[in-house]
Amino acid sequence: MDYLQEALACLLSANYNALACLIRIMIENYVCFSLIKKYKKYDLWKDWYIHGCYKALRIAAGEPYHSKTEKVYKSICDDLNLPYDYIKDKGSYGWVRRAIKLKRYTFKSVCALIDENIYKDFEWLSSYIQNNDILAKQQVVLMELLANFVYQIYFYTDKMIAAYDSRYFKRVYYRQLRNDLLLSIDKCINFKENIDIY
Numbered sequence: 001m002d003y004l005q006e007a008l009a010c011l012l013s014a015n016y017n018a019l020a021c022l023i024r025i026m027i028e029n030y031v032c033f034s035l036i037k038k039y040k041k042y043d044l045w046k047d048w049y050i051h052g053c054y055k056a057l058r059i060a061a062g063e064p065y066h067s068k069t070e071k072v073y074k075s076i077c078d079d080l081n082l083p084y085d086y087i088k089d090k091g092s093y094g095w096v097r098r099a100i101k102l103k104r105y106t107f108k109s110v111c112a113l114i115d116e117n118i119y120k121d122f123e124w125l126s127s128y129i130q131n132n133d134i135l136a137k138q139q140v141v142l143m144e145l146l147a148n149f150v151y152q153i154y155f156y157t158d159k160m161i162a163a164y165d166s167r168y169f170k171r172v173y174y175r176q177l178r179n180d181l182l183l184s185i186d187k188c189i190n191f192k193e194n195i196d197i198y
Helices: 002-012 016-038 044-059 066-079 107-114 116-129 143-170 172-189
Strands: none
Touching: 002 016, 002 143, 016 044, 016 107, 016 116, 016 143, 044 066, 107 116, 116 143, 143 172
16 A cells, blocks of 8 residues: 555656655566465465565675664564575575476566566556656656556556455456546546647
């Protein structure tokens, strides 16, 4: 919800690079949450959580606060009943290794476990953020581009809600809210100014 609020604030303030970054984060969170839910019998959330903690420990290596970070890391391992050397694959998506066997543990490969099209959205946003996209290089902001951003905010928020608890979709209020939002997006995207030329 915090990322969603920030994304909407960036949209309203026309900070499109930050908006694209936030949508990427929302997509990544959706994929991670979906994997944790899909493989819940493995308690994959522990692997995800401790992997993130281990990355923080590695980043802190050589820093004055490393010993404090290490103490926190070990405390978390103890709380989860995990050995300190639990993380074997230190790659970004190595945390799924216990539940899923893949050739390579990349975001692209884990996206394919949920939906291959997710990575296309992520890749396009990455290109835009890194200024590899021709429109981003020329600083061109087209209505179609904004429509894509708005739609992705809606689409991945909706997918996250569905993954979290699909019972929301049965609520009349929620369905009405979704419908109103889609109509507003459509009206905004397809807006044509009616100007009489005398």
